[in-house]
Amino acid sequence: MMRHLRSTHPAILQCAEDGNIPPVPRPATDTAGPSKQGRQRELDEALVDMVVKDLQPFTIVEDEGFMAFVNKLDPSYVLPSRKALKTMVTERYNISKEKTMEDLKKADFVSLTADMWSSINMDGYLGVTCHYITPEAKLATVVLGVRRFYQTHTAQHLMEAKALLMAEWGITTKVQCMVTDNASNMILSAQLLNLRHVPCFAHNLNLIVKKALDQTPLINEIRQKARKIVGLFRSSCKAKDKLVEMQGLMGRPALKLMQEVDTRWNSTYDMLQRLYEQREPVGAALSNLNSDTAPLTSFEYNIIQESLSLLQPFKLATTELSEEQRVSASKLIPLYRMLQHKLSQKKGQSAQESTAQLGTHLQEGLHSRCGGYESFRALALATLLDPRFKNVGFGNPAKAQEAEKQITLECASLMRSNTATPEPQSTSGPSSSSSTTTSTTETQDSLWKLFDSRIHVPRRYTVPQQMPQ
Template sequence: MSRRSIRVTGLQKKPGSSWEVKCLLCLRELVYNNNTSTMLRHYRSLHVNVEATQENPGPDKNADIAELLVNMVVEDSQPFSFVEGTGFKKLFEALAPNYVLPTRKTLKAMVDKRYQETKEKAKAVVSKAQAVSITSDLWTSINTESFLAVTCHFIDESTSLQSVVLGVQHFTEAHSAVNLASTKTALMTEWGIRDKVTCLVTDGAPNMGACARELHLRHTTCVAHSLNLMVRKAMENSLEISAIRSNCRRIVGYFKSSTTAKLVQEVETRWNSTYLMFQRLYDLHEPVGAALAGLRTDIQPLSADTFTIIKDCLKVLEPFNQATTELSEEKRVSGSKVIPLLSMLHCSLEEEEIGMIQTAESREMAQFLRRQLRDKLNNIQSMSIMYLSTLLDPRFKKIGFFSPNQAVDAETRLISECAAIIRHHQSSSSPSPSTPSTSATQSVEQGSKLWHRFDATSQQTGTTNVTAGATMEVQAYLSEPNILRKSDPLKYWEQQKAVYPNLYKLAVAFLCTPASSVPCERALAHKI
């Protein structure tokens, strides 16, 4: 009997029967006839391969375990030292006793290798993009440590929207526009997109706007941040509503610290938190009022008149809550949605809608919001990156505009952009200057007055033909019925890129711009 077979089998006497052995691996009983043949046959047929695999996982199994370890660090943000924990070692000893756990230093090297491999793959994908938009955000911790995040958004060769985190860097310099621009330039250069950026999307901080000017990039402010600021200004404009907010914060703070009431506290930097605080208090106003009445506290319960004001405020703010939530959660094309969405918000604050609000304080807030929205719309509709993306979105086209006149101007600009694409294509496909062509003849004849009028007319005719071709393509596209609002505009362009080849190139360049800087904030929340 081999040494292994002795270890896995035992000899025992059954009452009233012959000697038998029991396999310690499967507990099967075998007849013992003073030799080991039966035991060896059983072990070799059922256990030898299984046990060898368990004790010697092999290179493929070890590689799989190593990959899972790296995934655990990356996905769960685990520290490298967790592999040296006593409990984790015991767990691995039970699950994979023959796998040698890496040290924290080795694990760090494994994660660094994965990072470089993933980064190179991402660079290869980004390098194929025709145009990109970037979003940027700066975050400072309670320990005054700052981090700068930059994300890149583009439409790939299959007409699908892609996003890549270019970097989340520890930012130790002063938060000046020059320093921000220097860091972003280094990232754009490293990723090879310096000449491909069509727009930079950030929050409304002055240094971010100045940074875009320093980089000579188109700049647009995160719409979700803008709506948040609009709501705050409108509320702060009313002394009565400001007092209600203050009292609501005290009530929520009291219950959040002493009970398990499911109330929501207002947070200055969190979008829609005021709306959610009002909504939850209004929904729970009876139990909250009863609790305050029975407790020894100097906090006054909210009156019936106050709840009427809160109810009206919720009516006014509900569309804003829907808009910011929709823009923040959007995983498809979103920049083209800004003008139509703000137009619909403005419609929700029409005079007849405001007239249905009972309280004067809420009506005043609604009117203030309406004025702010009109100013914001006028500003956004003058930005080429916004109105061209709206016009190039087959869901909206011209009917997405707040102003019909602005829609006409946008169409004119789109024709101009389309004509520029056609001219660029013609110039890139024409013979080079070194090739013998009519260029040499033209240079000789330019001095002759005989052909001057003909040459000028010929050149003008060529320009007219380009503009006419661009006009026909744009008008044919705009004359088509709009696709459904919930449809994917990029699927439309993938199907129509052969029909409208020049507009397709413009759609790839302009529809990649996101409406908000939320992708950057998600990167910061995940990385830090």
């Protein structure tokens, strides 16, 4: 009743709240009932879309400002209650889930990615995402579930939780591989499910850089000093205001300093880069503050500059993988080779002993964690079949030839088993697929420069040029 009064008779409700109850008007005949109901359903659907897309809470329909805004837009629309909105969102989820399950029935194979994390309140969560190819040859992704994980994080419990999700979505027999981080319980849970395990490349890059930074004492000391400086300007209003004042006097943009996060190495890169860019305003602000926080020296800023140059290829690779909306497995071998090349190139330009040491640790970590990618059958075949890379993406010609033999054998086997089946018509794909690789990095210190140069060289021989090992 109150909901009806608020939306349809706000004047009467206001009078009632003020103690002045007007005479009840005679109800008018509603000649536009069906159209009004249609408009109500249309706006209800739009409200559900907004809540789902923008991750809004169900209580938004009880917010006074939102209610007034909606009433101004359409006084005839009756907002649903919080419970009714929750029911509507649940119904939308069930409809979407049924449609997705129908799509998954048409998929021959799927792959999964899984991750575990803890919230701010230290509640454990397990997230599983499914990836598959539609009959229209398009990559599709669906989140199977993000579940609160109450049990201990053992491989057995993880396996059981993943098996339940796979059974719920009807894909138990279709899963070909599972991508996770390198945690032992995650790897073992995939083995218990008899699934091929593929380590997450972005997570490997994170481990490589974190370990290399920790192994370089001087750079580690500079990081600690940098964290203390950033902490001062992010925790003290006086220090922050002084920095903004110095930035204004020097004609610099009023940018905040960025603090490092232990679990993400790229936050270390962002912290050092911002601090280096704002080194002059930061130094001036520190000199005007009564603080025991020591500023970085010019020598230490030189170390930071060379370190950023070494870490930039890893930053570019991490960003590219994070933005990837297509199949990324075929990129891993070429990315590994490009990182090798850029790292070797930039290490040779290092003038300081500590940054040369950092470069050595990065090379060792990259080889240790990613050196076996070309021997990984799934990754090798994916690279070979990707029209952007084919066998040019390999650094070892023998591994490229081995992948070609495997593809040839599989094709021959398929041809023998499908001799009575007519060949499907070829579907047109992107004609300039190599541009997909280069478009995102042309304006940067290109990670793909060497690869692009090999692709654009006219070929006079049947054996393609390989990437450096």
